[in-house]
Amino acid sequence: MTKVNLLENGPLVIVGEHTITHPDGTQEVKPSRASYCRCEKSANMPFCDGAHKG
Ligand code: FES
Structure with a gap:
């Protein structure tokens, strides 16, 4: 299962396979x-x- 963790005053951490779609569509x-x-x-x-x- 993919999990999303929001760190206080820090990044959003995704643990598990996922796909990013960049602003240019790639x-x-x-x-x-x-x-x-x-x-x-x-x-x-x-x-x-x-x-x-x-
Ligand atoms: S949240 Fe780490 S550099 Fe922006």
């Missing part, structure tokens, strides 16, 4: 786990790069 399959930025400070959007900590 799709990317993540086989196990990925963290998505919610603070908009990441230099690697849409993924969290830890910038929310500082």
Whole structure:
């Protein structure tokens, strides 16, 4: 089962296989786990790069 965890003041973490559809329509399959930025400070959007900590 795929799970979604919202970390306080941090990213949205999806655990389990899922597919991302990017704004340009391309799709990317993540086989196990990925963290998505919610603070908009990441230099690697849409993924969290830890910038929310500082
Ligand atoms: S939530 Fe981690 S960089 Fe934005």
